[in-house]
Amino acid sequence: MQPPTLPRTLILDYYDSYTNNLLCLFTQLYSDAEVLNKVVVIKADKYTWSEFQERVLPNIDCVILSPGPGRPDNPSDIGFGLGLLRFHPVPILGVCLGHQAIGVAFGAKIINTPRITHGHVVSVSPVIPSKGLFDSPFWQLSGKENDFEVVVYNSLTVDPSTVPNELEVTAWSVPTSDRPSTVQGLRHREHPIWGVQYHPESISSTRGSALLQSFLAKVNQFYSSPDSFPALPSKIVASCAYRVSAASKSRPSSALPTPPITPSPSRPPSQRGFRRGGLSISEKRMGDLGKQLRTQDVFESLVKQNRGSRKGKEKAIGEFWLDGQTPTRSTTTSLATPSFLLSYSLSARTVTLHRPSLPPSQLILSDATTFWDWFSAGSQSLTSSLSATSSQGFRGGWVGYFGYEMKMESLQGYKRAPRVDRSDGLVEEVDACWGWVDCLTERTSEGQWIARGVLRDEGVPLDGKNDEDDEDVSMLDWLRSHEVSLGVSQQGWEDYLESIRDVLSNPTSDHAKPASSFPTFRPNATGSDYRKRIDACREAIRQGESYELTLTTRFFSSCPPALDPYPLYLRLRTFNPAYYSTYLHFPTLITPRGKGLSVLSSSPERFLKIDKNRRVEMMPIKGTRARVKPGQCVCTPNTGCKGQDKGSEACVEEGKRVDERIGEELRLDQKERAENLMIVDLIRSDLLSCCTPSTVSVPKLIALESYGVHNLVTTVQGILAANVGSVECVRRCFPPGSMTGAPKLRSVQMLDDFESDKRRGIYSGCLGYFSIDGVSDLSVVIRTIVAEGEQLSIGAGGAITWLSDRDKEWEEVLTKVGSVVGKLDDVQ
Ligand SMILES: C=C(O[C@@H]1C=C(C(=O)O)C=C[C@H]1O)C(=O)O
Numbered sequence: 001m002q003p004p005t006l007p008r009t010l011i012l013d014y015y016d017s018y019t020n021n022l023l024c025l026f027t028q029l030y031s032d033a034e035v036l037n038k039v040v041v042i043k044a045d046k047y048t049w050s051e052f053q054e055r056v057l058p059n060i061d062c063v064i065l066s067p068g069p070g071r072p073d074n075p076s077d078i079g080f081g082l083g084l085l086r087f088h089p090v091p092i093l094g095v096c097l098g099h100q101a102i103g104v105a106f107g108a109k110i111i112n113t114p115r116i117t118h119g120h121v122v123s124v125s126p127v128i129p130s131k132g133l134f135d136s137p138f139w140q141l142s143g144k145e146n147d148f149e150v151v152v153y154n155s156l157t158v159d160p161s162t163v164p165n166e167l168e169v170t171a172w173s174v175p176t177s178d179r180p181s182t183v184q185g186l187r188h189r190e191h192p193i194w195g196v197q198y199h200p201e202s203i204s205s206t207r208g209s210a211l212l213q214s215f216l217a218k219v220n221q222f223y224s225s226p227d228s229f230p231a232l233p234s235k236i237v238a239s240c241a242y243r244v245s246a247a248s249k250s251r252p253s254s255a256l257p258t259p260p261i262t263p264s265p266s267r268p269p270s271q272r273g274f275r276r277g278g279l280s281i282s283e284k285r286m287g288d289l290g291k292q293l294r295t296q297d298v299f300e301s302l303v304k305q306n307r308g309s310r311k312g313k314e315k316a317i318g319e320f321w322l323d324g325q326t327p328t329r330s331t332t333t334s335l336a337t338p339s340f341l342l343s344y345s346l347s348a349r350t351v352t353l354h355r356p357s358l359p360p361s362q363l364i365l366s367d368a369t370t371f372w373d374w375f376s377a378g379s380q381s382l383t384s385s386l387s388a389t390s391s392q393g394f395r396g397g398w399v400g401y402f403g404y405e406m407k408m409e410s411l412q413g414y415k416r417a418p419r420v421d422r423s424d425g426l427v428e429e430v431d432a433c434w435g436w437v438d439c440l441t442e443r444t445s446e447g448q449w450i451a452r453g454v455l456r457d458e459g460v461p462l463d464g465k466n467d468e469d470d471e472d473v474s475m476l477d478w479l480r481s482h483e484v485s486l487g488v489s490q491q492g493w494e495d496y497l498e499s500i501r502d503v504l505s506n507p508t509s510d511h512a513k514p515a516s517s518f519p520t521f522r523p524n525a526t527g528s529d530y531r532k533r534i535d536a537c538r539e540a541i542r543q544g545e546s547y548e549l550t551l552t553t554r555f556f557s558s559c560p561p562a563l564d565p566y567p568l569y570l571r572l573r574t575f576n577p578a579y580y581s582t583y584l585h586f587p588t589l590i591t592p593r594g595k596g597l598s599v600l601s602s603s604p605e606r607f608l609k610i611d612k613n614r615r616v617e618m619m620p621i622k623g624t625r626a627r628v629k630p631g632q633c634v635c636t637p638n639t640g641c642k643g644q645d646k647g648s649e650a651c652v653e654e655g656k657r658v659d660e661r662i663g664e665e666l667r668l669d670q671k672e673r674a675e676n677l678m679i680v681d682l683i684r685s686d687l688l689s690c691c692t693p694s695t696v697s698v699p700k701l702i703a704l705e706s707y708g709v710h711n712l713v714t715t716v717q718g719i720l721a722a723n724v725g726s727v728e729c730v731r732r733c734f735p736p737g738s739m740t741g742a743p744k745l746r747s748v749q750m751l752d753d754f755e756s757d758k759r760r761g762i763y764s765g766c767l768g769y770f771s772i773d774g775v776s777d778l779s780v781v782i783r784t785i786v787a788e789g790e791q792l793s794i795g796a797g798g799a800i801t802w803l804s805d806r807d808k809e810w811e812e813v814l815t816k817v818g819s820v821v822g823k824l825d826d827v828q
């Protein structure tokens, strides 16, 4: 059967509650182009009620009220939703919060659901004879069984004893021994209004597109089945939460429309920036030269001693070692010294340019611009001239991090604090820092060395680009005004190759030694404090404010002034090798905690990777268990060595068996699976804000990965829409959903209050690279030591759900920190 004709559909988004996933149900039925022209997701507070009636209603055919945090009887949570339902000028479908709103609008009461459930699969049974959306040929064709499985995310429910006569219950959940039946479907007996309590758009719900078709068929009937519906006016499309252009499925960056390169005649030549196309990528494979060398030796000679610097012996402003180590997934290693850094302070809205041997220069961004906008526009204009050369790996470009607080400028709806004027001389936080890399040395997984360079074509005139009405100077123009060059000259490249050959033939003999131990870290919050915060999280979940909150805390240690953190990294990379092991060192950066900032990361978690075909991949982790360590005896009086022959074959075998069993138990644990599923639905919704909707998929749902600890990992993919660049993609998905919980915005705001630290800093943000060819790979900053001035810190946390056990959650935090630095001090 043909799907119903697609009406102009407005999805009112009550903020980040997986709302974009509803688009996936549409693209199962219609083309991307049709969906993007006819279906819009608009934030629920984008318009006032009168604006909505005047400007929006005349141009749409139906409304979907999305799921969301909070309560439908709270005006600040539901906006004009109740008024819209009572007025019902067009057909309306309510999902979860939207469904509960239908109850409230017509007089029902909202109560706590008898068993609070988030991210679990339950069975739903439409009433017989079927009613409302379950009484449609589309529904009937979608399955023979009456009952079907869906995912629920709710703390609240419509009290069945208060459902008014105007409304009728159309479906119930199937009761189980521990979960009484609750209302799962509603319809209005006279008006075109339907609701479902469950989430038809969840990755693990069945018959979602049948439900949507039933609704759209009702909309068609309401309008007496027209041949077609008009298109949405562009003004309404433009007010979308995020705009994603309809494009062919795979569009390499080289195929992006290239704006004209002729400078605008109104600009004098001196104002010009870097010409796109003025950069190219080069590589030189070193054959077997230095194949026997350890990465550490080459890093120390090339980067730490700065022998690769084109300016000779000047003091470097950064040292980068994108290390990456796992036995199971192949990775490459990149070593580099940045030629300049751009750091950003949120509170002062100031970008600072740091160069070797020169004083820093600053630029204050206007209120209308975020660092994301500025950095994204600048990076995109560099990237769009080059097509990606390889599906992975860093080819030169940016290396650095976005700290967690950058959420202030990435999350729609998050209140941005006013700019502070720092004439008082207080030192700013470094909320983001990106170093530009022209030349780097890569070690392949086979142990060979490759030199890589971004070359500038000196014959090409420079061409800057600033929109005439842009208040802020563009990144490229600003850099040019400071005579910063991007890319090396041919001579610079040859000098770099010369220094690599020299390093690979004569590496330093003076090797650094790994630190003999980690310093002792003390928790910022006591165990009992943390447990209290877990209670506060659970209470927020009970009230329907959140489904899952990733609560975190930090552990601190002081270190002697001018401590070189490098030996600590050497220890970390062997103690807890991880796919995203990374060392970033910025000796000249100053934070409120002193001079120098270093990031020593052993993160196992991919935040976001973009390959040369613009495929974005995110791999959220949720679900963690400690592993049996090599050499640890877990034998009982009846198993293995019976506790009497530690290290014997029987003891090792038993260790392996127990370790596997722990992993398997984690994989099957319903609470952990639910935690993971919630984040998967969140990440899908994030990706749908930047990818062509039909391309978003989940190739691997809840797989076990066992490195330092056991983890449950899901893979979510999509193809980046043609109008979204790499930095913009990161911004739309930032902060990483696994570090926030869901719904994202409300959870983040609550965590701001619950966490005593008030800042997470680099922890919980992301780090990695934006390669000049558009390829990018970033980790979630977890299992990471941050050294700032005289302070070392390491953050850790875990997802709190309704089912969380206080003691086990605290134990999980200690397991995570312990996997990075071993023993801890003062832990109760
Ligand atoms: C919060 C942390 O980890 C996050 C939470 C996890 C969990 O709840 O199982 C797992 C990985 C991370 O996404 C951390 O390591 O500090």
Ligand SMILES: NC(=O)CC[C@H](N)C(=O)O
Pocket: 017, 066, 067, 068, 069, 070, 071, 095, 096, 097, 098, 153, 154, 155, 156, 157, 543, 544, 545
């Ligand atoms: N998923 C939702 O829309 C949840 C609705 C409401 N906040 C509840 O917890 O019941």
